Amino acid sequence: MRLDATASGLFPIAPTPFTPDGRIDEASIDTLIARYLKAGATGITVLGIMGEAPKLEPEESLHLTTRFIAGMGDLPVIVGVSAPGLAAMRWLAHAAMDRGAAGVMIAPPPSLRTDDQIIGYYRxxxxxxxxxxxxxxxxxxLTLTVQMTPKVIRQIVQDHPSCVMLKHEDWPGxxxxxxxxxxxxDGSMRPISILTGNGGLFLDFEMERGADGAMTGYAFPEMLADVVRLSKAGRRDEAHDLFDAHLPLLRYEQQQGVGLAVRKYVLMRRxxxxxxxxxxxxxxxxxxxRAEVHYLLARLAARDSRALAAE
Known part of the structure; x- marks a missing residue:
């Protein structure tokens, strides 16, 4: 499957599972895939920022990508290929597509400061x-320090027909x-898919502003999928009620520096x-x-029974 502008739903950002001694946990890759599919994922993204991609050897990155492509079946797999140099980006992009990836994700390097630099980099x-x-x-x-205005994004989209999606993580955005x-x-930009990140922190209103779904890694992907589904169905209050129940834990997971530790801990508990x-x-x-996370999970379980097993 090739990624296109109609992509929607939930594309979880997959963490890379490691054993305590730092090896890739092969068995947990299969478990992750099964649980994401059960949660309602319509695709998946690997080697994102929260996937600890810079800590992987190139061969490990390709191996992980191949395992996810095989496990996701007919569903699209997006591969993060951002790299300091374009040669490394080209190698991973071609290798991933040869193995069946649907598309790649490219982040701008933090050194970019002007609109012309950003547009030139994507070219x-x-x-x-x-x-x-x-x-x-x-x-x-917030992480990459590169400010892309809507006009810059429009220019990239219009310049490159192969650009089919925006992962939107601006804040406020x-x-x-x-x-x-x-x-x-108004016809000045062709339609693209917009999936949102930031741990899902603004997903409730992002959907109402026109997002097509979520591409993020909150430890309850079922909630993300449900909010997307309820929003698309026009069931606004139900979407917000479910989102509000998870908001304290979701906010806790957004802490700079320890956010991935929180997410992985809850995913392990689940x-x-x-x-x-x-x-x-x-x-x-x-x-x-950890005690604070358990407290938040116990409170969440009173409103969403899916948190019971993780208390």
Whole structure:
């Protein structure tokens, strides 16, 4: 399957499961895939920022990608190929597509500061990987420090027919979604898929502004899938009620520096992965933090029974 502008639903950002000694946990890859499919995933993204991609050897990255492609069957797999150099990006993009990936995701390097630099970078990236590979723009200024205006995104989309999706992670970013959808309405930008990140922190209103779904890694992907589904069905209050029940845990997971540790810990408690280990360097939860997570899970369980097993 090739990624296109109609993509929607839930594309979880998959964490890379490790054993406590730092090896890739092969069995947990299969468990993750099974649980994501059960949660209602319509695709998946691997080697994202939360997937600890920079800690992997190139061969490990390709092996992980291949395992996810095989496990997801006919559903699309997007592969993060961002790299300091375009040669490494080209190698991974071509290798992943040869093994059946649906498309790739490209984040701008933090050194970019002007609109012309951003537009020029994506031009060079597309020249490197080829115009036949569908790609996703990752717009994540909080981490990448690159500010992309709606007009810059529009220019990239219009310049490159192979750009089919925006991973929207600006904060605040609701007006950006509205502006981009406005460009589509007035005919100045062709339609693209918009999936949102930031751990799902603004998913409730992002859907109402015109997002097509979520591409993020909150430890309850079922909630993300349900909010997307309820929003698309016009069941606004139900979507917000479910989202509000998860908001305290979701907010806790968004802490800079320990967010991945929280997410992996909850995923481990829920049976998605066998260990919450990160490959070094990585953060770990203190005993106090773990107790706080248990408290949040217990409170969540009173409103969403899916949290019971993780208390």
């Amino acid at each position: 060079q990236a597309v020249e490197a990987i080829g115009t036949d590979i569908p790609f996703v723009i990752q717009d994540y200024p 609701l007006e950006k979604i509205s502006t981009l959808r406005g460009f589509e309405t 049976g998605f992965i066998a260990s919450d280990a990160q490959r070094k360097p990585g953060s770990a939860l203190s005993a106090t933090a």
